[in-house]
Amino acid sequence: MKSDPLSAAFAALADPTRRAMLTRLCEGEATVNEIAAPFDLSLPAISKHLKVLEGAGLISRGRSAQFRPCRLKPGPLKDVADWVERYRRFWDESLDRLDNYLKEIQHKERSDDA
Amino acid sequence: MKSDPLSAAFAALADPTRRAMLTRLCEGEATVNEIAAPFDLSLPAISKHLKVLEGAGLISRGRSAQFRPCRLKPGPLKDVADWVERYRRFWDESLDRLDNYLKEIQHKERSDDA
DNA sequence: TAGATAATTAACTTAATGGTGAACTAGATG
DNA sequence: CATCTAGTTCACCATTAAGTTAATTATCTA
Numbered sequence: 369m370k371s372d373p374l375s376a377a378f379a380a381l382a383d384p385t386r387r388a389m390l391t392r393l394c395e396g397e398a399t400v401n402e403i404a405a406p407f408d409l410s411l412p413a414i415s416k417h418l419k420v421l422e423g424a425g426l427i428s429r430g431r432s433a434q435f436r437p438c439r440l441k442p443g444p445l446k447d448v449a450d451w452v453e454r455y456r457r458f459w460d461e462s463l464d465r466l467d468n469y470l471k472e473i474q475h476k477e478r479s480d481d482a
Numbered sequence: 483m484k485s486d487p488l489s490a491a492f493a494a495l496a497d498p499t500r501r502a503m504l505t506r507l508c509e510g511e512a513t514v515n516e517i518a519a520p521f522d523l524s525l526p527a528i529s530k531h532l533k534v535l536e537g538a539g540l541i542s543r544g545r546s547a548q549f550r551p552c553r554l555k556p557g558p559l560k561d562v563a564d565w566v567e568r569y570r571r572f573w574d575e576s577l578d579r580l581d582n583y584l585k586e587i588q589h590k591e592r593s594d595d596a
Numbered sequence: 597t598a599g600a601t602a603a604t605t606a607a608c609t610t611a612a613t614g615g616t617g618a619a620c621t622a623g624a625t626g
Numbered sequence: 627c628a629t630c631t632a633g634t635t636c637a638c639c640a641t642t643a644a645g646t647t648a649a650t651t652a653t654c655t656a
Contacts, residue, residue, distance in 0.1 A: 372498060374498075374501075375496050375497060375498055375501075376496075378492050378493075378495045378496035379492075379493070379496035381492040381565075382483065382484070382489050382490075382492035382493035382496055383484060383489060383613095383614090384484055384486060384488075384489055385614095387488075387489075387565070390569075394568075394569070394572070399632075399633090400632070400633060400634095401631090401632065401633080409614095409615080410615075410616060410617080411632085411633070411634085412615080412616075412617085412633090412634075412635080412636095413614070413615055413616080414633095415633065415634060415635085416613090416614070416615085417614090419634095420613095433622090433623060433624070433632090434622060434623045434624070434631065434632045434633075435623095435631095435632065435633085436632075436633065436634090440569075440572055442569050442572035442573035443573065445566055445569045445572070445573060446570075446573040448562075448566050449563065449566045449567065449569075449570065449573075451501070452559055452562050452563045452566065453563065454508075455504075455508070455554075455556050455559045455563075456560075456563065458508070458554055458556035458559070459556035459557065459559060459560040459563075483613095483642075483643085497644090513602075513603090514602070514603060514604095515601090515602065515603080523644095523645080524645075524646065524647080525602085525603070525604085526603090526604075526605080526606095526645080526646075526647085527644070527645055527646080528603095529603065529604060529605090530643090530644070530645085531644090533604095534643090547602085547652090547653055547654065548601065548602045548603070548651095548652060548653040548654065549601095549602065549603085549653090550602075550603065550604090
């Protein structure tokens with residue numbers, strides 16, 4: 369993994385387990401065991417995933433008693449969104465082209481029917 | 483790397499070299515050597531990066547003579563944008579909170595002055 | 597045909613990732 | 627104090643990633 373923050377964010381998001389963890393944290397703070405519950409993974413594996421998310425700045429962790437509650441830190445998600453947004457015109461254009469193509473096809477088929 | 487398309491897209495984007503390649507392709511089609519030029523990397527390394535991008539569906543490659551021109555295929559970028567967008571309210575909220583916090587601080591400092 | 601150019605494939609090294617079980621730390625509670 | 631709960635760290639293993647040089651394929655051109 370490269371060390372720049374944006375690369376770290378993308379790398380952290382490249383794992384479906386970690387994305388699911390973030391989705392879970394949308395509902396609010398959760399302990400490690402709560403986060404672990406849906407996954408068929410050992411606790412050390414969960415702990416490592418959380419460390420990756422924390423390293424990317426996507427979550428932060430507190431302490432209360434023997435719990436280490438995690439919460440979402442959306443900063444890097446905004447950076448990812450900003451980076452990707454610069455390409456919006458391309459997919460908008462592509463969809464336009466697809467749309468035009470489909471219309472063209474339909475038009476042609478209608479002419480064929482006639 | 484996980485095999486689902488969204489994970490593949492995030493993983494492909496987790497490398498600054500590959501992100502720079504995509505940025506280059508915003509300007510239009512380019513050959514492998516053109517893409518390689520700005521980087522201090524061997525051609526096989528470039529070739530591998532392009533294969534990762536192609537595998538993630540982020541570029542497509544044609545052929546004309548001995549050239550293999552690459553072009554941007556923005557589909558997966560839209561999927562990434564869609565995934566990340568679901569978190570927008572969180573960073574908006576955070577910025578709101580930061581904004582409120584800063585206003586509070588300023589207000590407090592003003593009271594201190596008084 | 598011979599050789600130059602564009603790019604990929606092969607074989608290999610090194611480092612990082614993702615997982616495990618076992619041992620450990622910290623705090624709550626009988 | 628003894629023990630249970632929450633979670634991390636350690637030591638290890640298998641797989642994948644990212645890079646290299648050398649060899650190979652495909653196409654154009656003298």
